[in-house]
Amino acid sequence: MTSSRLIARRRAIAAAGAVTALALTLAACGSSDDSSSMPGMDHGGKSSAPSSSSASPSMGDMPGMAMDHMASGNGLSDSQDAYRLTSKDTTLPSGKQAAYRFTVTGPDDKPVTDFALDQTKRMHFYAIRSDLTGFQHVHPTMAADGTWSAPLSSLAPGSWHMFASFTPNTGKGKGTDFVLSRTVTVPGDAVKAPLPAPATSTQVDGYTVTVKGDPMAGMAHPLTASIVEDGKPVTDLEPYLDTYAHLTAFHEGDAAFAHLHPTTEVTGDHGGPDLSFHAELPTSGNWRLFLQFQTGGKLHTAALTLRVG
Structure with a gap:
């Protein structure tokens, strides 16, 4: 079965479940x-400014349900279907604001620069520490060469997962939702929070x-x-x-x-x-x-x- 048929089948099953489940x-x-005042949020968090951009271009058959934006996979890989998340940043400083820079490359190994809107943004970026504290959701900016820069608030020492959620607007993966990730280390005395x-x-x-x-x-x-x-x-x-x-x-x-x-x-x-x-x-x-x-x-x-x- 082709990937497009699998995606279509998943959407149909998901929509049916949404109607019948409690x-x-x-x-x-x-x-x-x-x-810092929230349990599990004491390692940094950055507000994302409200956006006046247009609505997401693709919605499902059910009112208010964005079924066409259901990303596949669990995001624990830096590559999927020949798309890859690359970055030279393997460490970020502790206790201060920092920018994580990355690029998404396509099947031709060239940087992807054309992305579709998903909930008014072309890229959603998430940072979370391995103990699930310090959650940040930001919307990075892209340079002309396809390099993205994600502004992050203060990070506590430890291992961090960096997730990029996006939908190519052209090429082989056009219209497919991806979530790719890499890990970075923030040096220092890491204390795991339960x-x-x-x-x-x-x-x-x-x-x-x-x-x-x-x-x-x-x-x-x-x-x-x-x-x-x-x-x-x-x-x-x-x-x-x-x-x-x-x-x-x-x-x-x-x-x-x-x-x-x-x-x-x-x-x-x-x-x-x-x-x-x-x-x-x-x-x-x-x-x-x-x-x-x-x-x-x-x-x-x-x-x-x-x-x-």
Whole structure:
């Protein structure tokens, strides 16, 4: 079976699962202005500025579901289908801002410079330490020669995974979503932080994010996160990356990557309190979830651990 047929079949299965599965709840993806105050976020986090760019060009058949942007694989390789993530940076300094520079090369071994929009951006970049702390989600800039520069906030000593999520707009891989990664070392005395226990709720910047559900490995699930402040439902969520919240998950142990796509349709300048996502977590175990949402022009990040059976 060709790769295109496999992708089409996955999308059909995922869409069916999203319709029939019970609504769960989940939260993830982002960075608040003071990430050090969040459990599991004490090794740096950088807010991504709101974007006024146009919406993602390709959406699925279900309202609000970005089914055409479901990346395959777990992101734990620097190459896939002859596309490769390359970088000369093997170390980054500790305790200060730094830029990670990288290039994506295609099947012709030349730098790729034409990328499609995905949630208003041509490149999403994630940095996370091996113990799943220090999460950062930024949007790098590309030079004319195809070299990307990702601005990172202060990094704590240890091993870090650098993930690049993108969709080529031309060539053999046109329209295919990729997540590739490399690791870098931040020199210094690395102290491993224990992963917080699985929980159904977490707090950030005065907001409480509640998660419900019991997802199973390898199965598509619609997930829902509810946000309240002082016990009252939050209804002033602002659009961020063409959605009301952005969600990312990483697997305990190997830091495998999963991007959980929003299914709540953006209908105006204010949303909430309930947010739905399409999730397909490939393996069982603990996943650390990061939910980004924006209010009053400020980006917040909620982090919690979800147990997947």
